[in-house]
Amino acid sequence: MPQNDASQTLDLIQRAAWAYYHDGVKQSDIASMLQVSRASVVNYLAEARARGYVRITMHPDVFSEHQLGAELAEAYGLQSVMVVPKAGSQRNSLLRVAKAAADWLPGLLTAGDRLGVSWGQTVFEVADAATVSPVKDLTVVQLVGSLATPLGFAAETCSANLARQLRADCINLHAPLILSSPDLAEQLAQEPVIAGQLQAVRSCNKTLLAAGSCTEDSHVVASGIVDRDQLRAFVKQGAAAVICGRFIDADGAPIPSDSDARMMGATLDDMRNKEMGLLVASGPDRAVSARAAIRGGYATHLVTCTDTARDLLALAV
Template identity: 70%
Template sequence: MPQTDAANLELITQAAWAYYQDGMKQSEIAAMLKVSRASVVNYLAEARARGYVRVTMHPDVFMEHQLGRELADAFNLEQALVVPDGPTPDSSLRRVAKAAADWLPKLLSSGDRLGVSWGQTVYEVAEVASRAPIEGLTVVQLVGSQVTPLGFAAETCSANLARAFQAECVNLHAPLVLSTADLAYQLSREPVIAQQLQAVRHCNKTIFAAGSCSEDSHVVASGVVTQDELRAFRRKGAAAVICGRFIDADGAPIPAEVDERMIGVTLPEMQNKETGLLVASGIDRAAPARAAILGGYVSHFVTDVSTARDLMARA
């Protein structure tokens, strides 16, 4: 297809509107625009590539899936959404993230305060979230900032979701981990940080991922803990990481010195929310997801078929 000029742009938008909004067939659009059907196919592909059109699937379809119902019943969840596996782990993650992004606005209402975690999974959700304005919504960054070579900064996750929902955004303008507990305590008492932490404590809904405790865990890559510290947590029975903090297989917190040096949401503040949306993809996330669910952090769950089946085997 030649480089798009003003005339072609007009044809692209006309074709996209006729196909997706008016429900016209491609052959009908071709006759209307006086072009070939192949040109219409190209126009629609260009509209998707440019982001003019975003195709979504209704999440209710996947919640009615038998595996989703079984998962919700087995783990006493309000709802579980299970999407088909992708051909690769990365594609499965993208499918799960897109499903979560499409479902999330349906779980939110005016006046809600949505706490947003960090990491690749939450970042992927925020990246694909479609524009869905929610009046009176506040989006809150749950953990302080941390330099990460992977680019999944906490402030990016919260800011992207706030932009998609046209919501007020409360970022946490402090590092996640400081060098001493005293420094963390003093910084948390600064008026600006104290006000932001107050917003963290008053979130009624959350979206988060449960990280693994494997050697390539995100908390190691981002410098929250060292490999030696991670091994020490595993010896204590660590099964998952939520917002930089460790829990065991039953969801109980594993306290450690690093907790006193952190600025962000605490584990008790993450429990028993009105809505706790956990997003997980991959067999290595089944055990962390189970720990998060048993610990009372989860009311709603989005995952893929393989992870759901592994969880059912653990039930």
């Protein structure tokens, strides 16, 4: 396409998008104004969205005021709950919940915050769904060390992707999630660079997290943090959820493990009682783990789907 034609098309795309999304002009009127067909206007608006000129979000207040959300907030003592309609499949419901969380998150942040970002598929999907929403003077911190995983996501990817979209500084934790011995973990934690990064982990005033399940297809098994026999042993001790690679029971209390002293990253004490803890949960096995996280004081806000919300209400005793 000749450069003049490309420039003219870009101008039409921008004018159509501004008129439609900003000024509220009807598509037929835009077509008359630009002297093009209505079909061309439809194409210009689609192209504006594809190029990122326009960002469409669902207003979180619509969902936080939903009856299920209000009931959940009251039942569990949460500050706010967003419940989004379930999609046709578990995967699509997760993506819808992740997108809702990504859209809500910037409004829960203020200048000077230090946002700790957990790890797992749910957190990865939130970061992946985030769009450019700058938050002034924000620092995003990777809460757990790195781990080679066949699942296609890593802790540093979650934090870095989210920091990029929020236009925030990013502090990654340049250490493995789990080491071969407690002595080695202690020595590494004393290294000045790692010590500074661990201090950043402890200084976070807000967090984004998911509570992993204790089923045998959990990512703690798939990623090699524990094997199936070890997982079964934790379940026998009452394990109901996993937060930052550490197990908690149904009331959110820690279940001690030999691996705790070998792990690099946020402890359960580090994760509790934050100014804001945004818990993202969706799936048939996530109500139990979400309940444990909420009861343990790890969350103040929740984003979930209708099915998981109803399961949580049934567990609110």
